[in-house]
Amino acid sequence: MKIQTSASWLALSAASMMLAAPAVAQQTSRDGAASSSADAAATRTAAITGKPQSDGSQDVIVTGTRITRPNLASAAPITSVTRQDITAQAAVNVEDVLNRLPQIAPDSQQTYNDSDGRQRIKLRSLGFERTLVLIDGKRLGTQNGQDVGIIPPSLLERVDVLTGGASSVYGSDAVAGVVNFVLRKNFEGIQLDTNYNFYNHNNKDTIVSPLARAAGFSSPRGVTNDGGRADITLTAGTKLFEDKLHVSGFVNYRKTNEVALTSRSNAGCYLTQQTLNGPLSCGLTPSSSTSGLITPKSGANAGAQFVNNPDGTRNFVPFATGPGNASNYFSGYAYQRPSERVNAGGFATLDLAPDAELYASGIWFRDKSYTNYPTIAGGAVNVNCSNPYLSGTQATAIGCGAGVSSVPITLAYRMGENNDRPDTFINTGLRLTGGIRGKVGDAWTYDLGGVYARNHQDYTPSLATPGNLQNAVNVGGTAANPTCASGAAGCVPFDIFSAGNTNPALINYLFGNGTNQTIGTLYDIQANVTGDLGKYGIISPFAEEGLAIALGTEYRKDSLKSRADSAYRAARGGTDTDLSQDVLEANIEVQAPLIEHKPFAELVQVNGGYRVSKYSSNPKSFNTWKIEGVYAPVSDLTFRASFNKAQRAPTVTEIRQASNIEFVQGGAGTFADFCAPTVTTGPNGVTYGAPIASPAVCRATGLSDALYGSKTLLCSNGVTPNGSAGCAVRSGGFTADPETAYTQTYGLVVKPRFIRGLVFSVDRYRIKIDNSLGFNDYSYYTDGCLRSGGDQFFCQGIVRNPGTGTLFGGGANATTGFIRQGTTNYYTAISKGWDFQAQYALTLESIGRLDFSFNGSLTTAAGGQDSPLQPERNCAGYYGNGCGQLIPKWSHGLRTTYTTEDKKFSASFNWRYVGALTNANNSGDPAIGGTAARALTDYYRVAPASYFDLAFNFAIAKQFSLRLIANNLLDKSAPIVPDSYNISLARNNTIPQRYDSLGRNIAIGTTINF
Structure with a gap:
């Protein structure tokens, strides 16, 4: 990268919270030179509009499709973070880069004491299993073992984040979306980057x-x-x-x-x-x-x-x-x-x-x-x-x-x-x-x-x-x-x-x-062909570009092995595992411009895609598809829409959690039968009271009315029947089927010709996952059955011994007498909201240039529905009571960058905003525990937080540049959250994933070319 032009990275640092809009691959010059300030700005404009700046001599690959052609417009919103943005942030790992994007559930393995060191990505807070990670358009690795820490931030050209289903293009796992890391590859010379x-x-x-x-x-x-x-x-x-x-x-x-x-x-x-x-x-x-x-x-x-x-x-x-x-x-x-x-x-x-x-x-x-x-x-x-x-x-x-x-x-x-x-x-x-x-x-x-x-x-x-x-x-x-x-x-x-x-x-x-030892491996073989059928005359009579097509086939084998020595097994138990599954897939994509450059129809285009998948872990094949449309009545205004059916087959770990039977007989601290009498030990001995559950709830678990409140139900497991030892819990023995997601996005892109340099877009997204895959422990069934008043969706997880009605004593191969847990299909997961983004470039005559970039996200729904009889849980803006997503309703980033005319100095100021979070007890929504009896009077709300970042870049010489950066410039302290482990799995009395919990961060960086 030429240092003379590297000062430009701050001029365009829409950094940490870039634009939620279609992004296209930035063309890297063959000599490895970085984009200039104007070039990077053009790339961001292309990201918003989905129309790359191309002279037509090179094909451009857009994340979310395998079709390659010049001037390709995307119908799906994509967030793009450029190399300039990453450098301006002084990111040391990929986690730092992605945590600032509102579209991604922030993770903080570096501030999470229980971490295993691996960094994984969760789009829309829907779990890392539902986010497909690519490097240069190909899979990073296995879903269970992947670690995006393999990618040094200094090697990144950009990161594209496509939210919404993309299974028809990339296969299973792309339910919440795709993150594509585009690396710098065509580099020439020698360069040293330090931070x-x-x-x-x-x-x-x-x-x-x-x-x-x-x-x-x-x-x-x-x-x-x-x-x-x-x-x-x-x-x-x-x-x-x-x-x-x-x-x-x-x-x-x-x-x-x-x-x-x-x-x-x-x-x-x-x-x-x-x-x-x-x-x-x-x-x-x-x-x-x-x-x-x-x-x-x-x-x-x-x-x-x-x-x-x-x-x-x-x-x-x-x-x-x-x-x-x-x-x-x-x-x-x-x-x-x-x-x-x-x-x-x-x-x-x-x-x-x-x-x-x-x-x-x-x-x-x-x-x-x-x-x-x-x-x-x-x-x-x-x-x-x-x-x-x-x-x-x-x-x-x-x-x-x-x-x-x-x-x-x-x-x-x-x-x-x-x-x-x-x-x-x-x-x-x-x-x-x-x-x-x-x-x-x-x-x-x-x-x-x-x-x-x-x-x-x-x-x-x-x-x-x-x-x-x-x-x-x-x-x-x-x-x-x-x-x-x-x-x-x-x-x-x-x-x-x-x-x-x-x-x-x-x-x-x-x-x-x-x-x-845990070892995960992936073998992935792909064959893809794309064609421009316009070369054969297959063109709409009202368009200039012809029909484009992409055909592909893919074979993958995903395996996971676990091995332990005798000392580990003696202390922790368990057994060695050897899990694997393979898949065969075939797909087709089409892109059809119908009308171009006509009155009231600058562009009318439809896209489609279809994929069929066959997993060895499931006897049936399944299919996914997409339908997309782009309509621009004039060049200033573009409407876009995308509809996807995405499916995700269970990972090898989920298959094992679902099918492998593990029996825990009376584990301490586990569930005591709520249909048995309550037990109190006092100075006068043991006394027995009424059961916690009503007769109707117990009837829903298969218990006869004659046994309701019977002491024989007490789960003793060889201990004096006082309820101190839990009932039997069986993990596994179930079938995990693929889950299905239907995703929709509707968007509007505005690029008014009368305000040169301004681009604005807004996109509405909706993701609904049916037959959702997930791990539920026994409390999911017991609490759900009790709370719902006997809903069979939950109560069926309590499997009593016939005749006696007990939940213990069945032995290791029992088919009755236990509470179930493990990975299985449950009801629905839902994510809805709006993404907003804008960019404005203002040239200051003889002074330099100002660039403004904005990325905001409004989450209107985050949660799901536990059963057909239960209300929809909406955790947007709430925490606690199972609302683990920690998603504020609103968050945004706004960066302003000044660059001198000679591009030898730039200063960038970034405003990050995180909306308020409220304890679910105070939501007023009984579906997430917001009842009057549970309302808190103190420590129930985390106020909105604003963080400010300042970055300077100096192009001191042709071969040397210096960067000085302060993130969280005002040293804003993290909010105090009691019982934080129950909320963020952290013992530091805050939510380190969401907030700058360690204070002001000062960075110095250099780039030297030899």
Whole structure:
């Protein structure tokens, strides 16, 4: 890229929130030069109108169709993010780029402590399984194992995001839409791109701060600079053999430093609200202490919670908040996970003949990241009363006495807040493509090629080795010379009756390092032919362009294997898996301009597509189709519409979750039969009350009225029938059929000739998925049955034993006596809304140029319907109660860029807006739990948030440019959300996917050409 022109990237940075409009492939010059400011602006105009700036000498590929021809107009809205936009944002990973687009449900694997390091995309919040990801028009990899982190942002030419069904063009999985990453391939020369950014945040006291300090935890104040992220890419390319062979390659290195939860004042402890409208407190659940939390299970103090006195004396104090007593369970969690990634790859094309070209590419990556979890020796154990570490007062407290040799306790001992052992994830991947493409005569083009993709993950958790805890606490000998009474090999005695035990040898004994491997592979072979039948005279009498056609066939094989060593299986159980399915598909597309350049009909065009698919996992084939239309009465005004039927076959993982039977008999904490009597244990013993469910609901589960409220229904599983052990749950044993989506978009594009440089579009989208595939645990059926008053759609998931009506005791191969869970087809999922986008370019005579770009999205529906009898759930603008999409009703981005006339300096200002989110309890909609009884009085609304970004670019010399960027310029703090894990799966008291949770981000970047 020529640095003299690279200053232009900021002039057109409609960056992070680009235009929700048809985008076309930007033509990259053969010498690798970047587009100028004006060229990039023209590309964005082409993106909105769907009419590329082309001289007709080159075909242009539009994402969403396989037809190639000049001046192709798209009927489906596409968002496009250009290279200039990505550079202006100082993006270090693809996740940063996509999170700012309103069309994509933001994800934040880097700020998600439970992440496995892989980055995946969810269009319209409909799940990554429904979003098809492409690189240069071909599949990235498997749906279950793909990782878009394989793509360095510095390698991107642009990203096209097509929302709405595209299965007829690309096959299954394109239900919510398609994300197509277009890479820089025809590069010449040597170029070094570097980027370093860090967080500069002023910690001020929040509502969390006094609660954290009262609990004995820290809450920082003042300015902190942390979370450094480095990204460096070396790219090189050349032409050989009289320009017939072109090769280029790159090496990319990225490193992210950890930011601890405790480094931000909004995350000093986990904020929770234990009761409806109750006070906020620091969550101490699951309870633990670095002094050792001990709960006797027998004797006079059964159920009491004790910790060892941190003053060193061997006596107990009551468990409570305070230094040395309760521990900050989540103190070792990361706000930003540490990771290190290396990417490398290359591209090659060889001209065999004027109309035939061989092409090949390869990308490899290795990523290593860590997730810290508290190192807690915990569980139910028996303590020998002769334990030499046990003092007399402690022995009495836990129930030891005359004639008692051992007592049961529950132990939760945190092995020091600085000794947490990380889960380690090593992700490696390889993607290879190759093929031959070219022309046959003037009318036909062909492309015969394929993709091989392999993703490998090694997961090494910090495992509690079964039995080792019991061996370690069963101590013999003397306090000066303790031994493990069991005599187990390698056993290390565990002094659980004193505070602060952090013995490294003990930790190594208690926690093993088993590893699980997951390997996903994709083989994809495609043959595509396109033809311009206008060359044969097949042209509408009112048009200039003829009928265009695309024909294709495709074979794919998708496999997923899982392997684990003995240490992992001993701790986690499970079995090795070997899953696969293959598919054969064939498709056809047509494009028919009917009228062109006539009065009141500048363009009338219809498009169509049809695909038939046959999956090995399903005995039936299925078909998908599209019908599209474009009508422009004048060149200033274009109407467009697209109708799609898309289908998605279950992934290999979903097939296994649906078909493989796994039986859990009476798992602790699972469902207690709501048709059995309620059980209360008090000072006068056990008492039995009325069932939770009504007779009508129980009747709907197949229970006779005679057994309603019977004690025989209590799910004891060998435990005294008091309801403490759950009923049996069976996963699998079901059929998962393909789901079907019907998507519609209607749009209007305005390009008024009397306001030069202005383009505006608005598009209405509607996605409805029938027979929707998804994983539902047992509570989906039990809660649904109870809440609906006996709806059979839910109640059929409660399968009672005939005669007895019980939900236990059937054994591993039971066909009755359980509650079902697993992947299966349920009812509908729905997404509706409007996309708005605009661009305006203003030339300032002798001063420079101003560019404005806007991208906004209004979500009117996000949710679905659980059964035919239930109301539609609309979660747009709400969170909680199963509204996990976290979709504000309105969000937008507006970027203004000034570029000097000589293009040696540019400044860009971006405004990102995220609309309000309200707790579903306060929605006023009973379908999502918005009833008067559940309404919250505090902490139920997240206010709208505005973020401002500022970027400067200096073209210092022909070979060198410098970038200075501040994202979240005003250092706006993230909103506080109690019980955040229930909402965003994050323990940092906010929603890090949606908000800039770590504060101001400052970046410096350079591009150097050699």
